[in-house]
Amino acid sequence: MKNIHIPYKPYYKKNTHPKPTTMITLILILLVTTTTTTSGASQPITALYVFGDSTVDPGNNDYIPTALFRANHQPYGEDFPGRVSTGRFSDGRIAPDYIASSLGLKELIPAYLDRSVTDQDLLTGVSFASAGSGLDDLTVDFTHAINPTVQVTNFHEALRRMERFAGRNKTSWTVENAMFLISVGSNDMLINYFDIPTRALANSPSSYSEFLISRLRLIIQSLHSLGARRFAVAGLAPLGCLPIQVSVGSIIPSMHWFQRVCVDQQNSDAVLYNYMLQSVLNQLQSQHSDARFVYADIYNPLADMINHPQTYGFQTTLEGCCGTGILESGSLCNTAVPTCPNPSTYVFWDSIHPTQAAHHVLANALVTNVIPKLL
Numbered sequence: 001m002k003n004i005h006i007p008y009k010p011y012y013k014k015n016t017h018p019k020p021t022t023m024i025t026l027i028l029i030l031l032v033t034t035t036t037t038t039s040g041a042s043q044p045i046t047a048l049y050v051f052g053d054s055t056v057d058p059g060n061n062d063y064i065p066t067a068l069f070r071a072n073h074q075p076y077g078e079d080f081p082g083r084v085s086t087g088r089f090s091d092g093r094i095a096p097d098y099i100a101s102s103l104g105l106k107e108l109i110p111a112y113l114d115r116s117v118t119d120q121d122l123l124t125g126v127s128f129a130s131a132g133s134g135l136d137d138l139t140v141d142f143t144h145a146i147n148p149t150v151q152v153t154n155f156h157e158a159l160r161r162m163e164r165f166a167g168r169n170k171t172s173w174t175v176e177n178a179m180f181l182i183s184v185g186s187n188d189m190l191i192n193y194f195d196i197p198t199r200a201l202a203n204s205p206s207s208y209s210e211f212l213i214s215r216l217r218l219i220i221q222s223l224h225s226l227g228a229r230r231f232a233v234a235g236l237a238p239l240g241c242l243p244i245q246v247s248v249g250s251i252i253p254s255m256h257w258f259q260r261v262c263v264d265q266q267n268s269d270a271v272l273y274n275y276m277l278q279s280v281l282n283q284l285q286s287q288h289s290d291a292r293f294v295y296a297d298i299y300n301p302l303a304d305m306i307n308h309p310q311t312y313g314f315q316t317t318l319e320g321c322c323g324t325g326i327l328e329s330g331s332l333c334n335t336a337v338p339t340c341p342n343p344s345t346y347v348f349w350d351s352i353h354p355t356q357a358a359h360h361v362l363a364n365a366l367v368t369n370v371i372p373k374l375l
Helices: 020-040 095-102 137-143 148-166 168-176 186-195 205-225 243-251 264-287 299-307 356-369
Strands: 048-052 125-127 179-183 230-234 292-296 316-320 346-348
Touching: 048 095, 048 148, 095 179, 095 356, 137 186, 148 168, 148 205, 179 205, 186 205, 186 243, 186 264, 205 230, 205 264, 230 264, 243 316, 264 292, 264 299, 299 316, 299 346, 299 356, 346 356
Parallel strands: 048 125, 048 179, 179 230, 230 292, 316 346
Antiparallel strands: none
16 A cells, blocks of 8 residues: 655644634533543442451441350450450451541441441441351351341341431432452351361252252342442352361361361362352343442452462461360360460461451452452
8 A cells, every 4th residue: 555645734724723612512411421421430339238247347346245256355365456356256347447448437346236336437337247147047046146137138128227317318329339249158068068068968068059059049149239339249168178177178078187288179179159149149240230340359369368378477377376276276275375476477366267467468459450340
């Protein structure tokens, strides 16, 4: 192709200036474009509402009659501001605290049942989660925790409080642009399938996962009907690597007998659950164009901490900091047992729950990989 020569024309002739009517038209187009772009822009996350189990419970169980599933005693909270045992199953903060802080909402996510929580507090976020909660009725019958359906009921109650305080319009706007974090399912697998295999007698890992996720889907849909639009739904962790499961696996005659190693089959079952969960979230996304349903990967970040601890500054991976680190959790993690001198070098605080340091890593992963998909 030949080069096309475009002759240069100097712009000094009067008839080269736009006419006044043309200028007005251009200004109007710019104004319309700017207004459309601004109104179509995604709103920032206004609040963080949390549902689930002990992984995200900041202390709701302090206010219900469950003896075994509480963490409102020492040494829990020894790295929390003021060394307060708040009910968080950690030596300090948990992931929702870090997420709320990164969003500029507040430094700590409070427990909804905490009597000091005000109506103003509700407008920036609160946790309804309950340690020991699960999607299977058998789980809650065993733990006496607050099941997710009641957690949604409590959120509905919080909605009415916010509407009385701030008005319906502001409340609707807050909820519509809030992040709804759900982390539940681990207790169901641990209690009913792995350790007390009531459900394993009649279900395959696939059918039990399908049952649990169908329950979870109902919870998500209930929250959607109440105005929620931005969902971050956590999958299962590598359950076979929890110190308590490593301990149980080491005493049951198997290929892991007398070895402190991850239970591969339990990890495989968790991976299957996570795959099925992602499929359901994709289905929900296709059905609700007005909302976002994002899978929050817990499995891979925690597995990476366990497999490559030095990368994160950890030294001990398959034992908790509290007591022997192989069995203690909840009421068994108490002042009668010793704790490690430096929890930040441990992935796990007790035999089930991560340390504050590990929670920080998990929160960073969610902030990096999940929140951008919600905006």
